[in-house]
Amino acid sequence: MSLTHLAVIMDGNGRWAKKRGLPRIEGHRRGAQKAEQIIEWCAELGIKYVTLYTFSTENWRRPPEEVNFLFALLRQMLYEKFNRMMEQNVRIRFCGTMEQLPQEVVQVCRDFEEKTKSNERIQAILAFNYGGRREIIDAINNGIKNGLRTFNEDDLRKFLYLPDLPDPDLVIRTSGEMRISNFLLWQIAYSELYFTETLWPDFSKEDLLKAIEDFEKRQRRFGGL
Incomplete structure (x- = not known):
């Protein structure tokens, strides 16, 4: 079974740090390094798209110093x-409500999208300031602004943040939590789900291969027989 688009809910950075007596920001730093690795692993495996849940609309509830660190970490990792x-040959794209972010963050994100737009080996999509419910609401509102009064599925899809992307085939969530957390609610209607107890900074290539092996054993019927 072909795996074209992998989506990952990268969970467990804070718990990873706490177990080691480290500050939460160190967990986020290690998590960012792991994100870089999984993009390269996916490219090696021929996966064309990987979407990483980087910062959710709910993450604004965290302490301001942690939020600001995450913004700074994103900029640092992109430049480094x-x-x-x-x-x-990695193309970087962003998915989310970018206009709510600090202007310097938006500028860096758009700059790197432009600089990498011709790369074709793999697309790495960072879901940043992203919420699935918000995306659907934004899609409906944008459709109305463009003259639509009623919608079918194809109509709504045109107004998603990145409508050209195929739906994820597989969603991996780390750290033992077994929920979707407002991630790609429209797109993962028929995605396969895989949950692992491994905390995100500890997620290895072997863990990835195990998830893919499990995925390949499944039968995807999309509501049919």
Whole structure:
């Protein structure tokens, strides 16, 4: 069974740090390094799209110093890893309500989207300031602004944040939590779900291969027989 689009809910950074007596921000730093690794692993495996749940609309409830650290970490990782992304032919895209972010963050995100837009080996989509319910509401409102009064599925899809992306085939969530947490609610209607107890910074290539092996054993019927 072909795996074209992998989506990941990267959970457990804070718990990883707490277990080691480290500050939460160190867990986020290690988690960001793991995100870089999984993009490269997916590219090696021929997966064309990987979407990483990086910062949710609910994450604004965290302490301001943690939120600001996450913004700074994103900018740092993009600048530090730019040459590597170009060498690996990785296209970076962002999915979320970008206009609510600090202007310097938006500028960096748009800059790196532009710089990598011709890369074709793999698309790495960072769901940043993203919420699934918000995306659906935004899609409906944008459709209305464009003259629609009623919608079918194809109509709504045109107004999603990244309508050209195929739906995820597989969603992985780490850290033992077994919920979707407002992630790609429209797109994962028929995605396969895989949950692991492994905390995100500890997620290894072997863990990824195990998830893919499990996925390949499943039968996807999409509501049919």
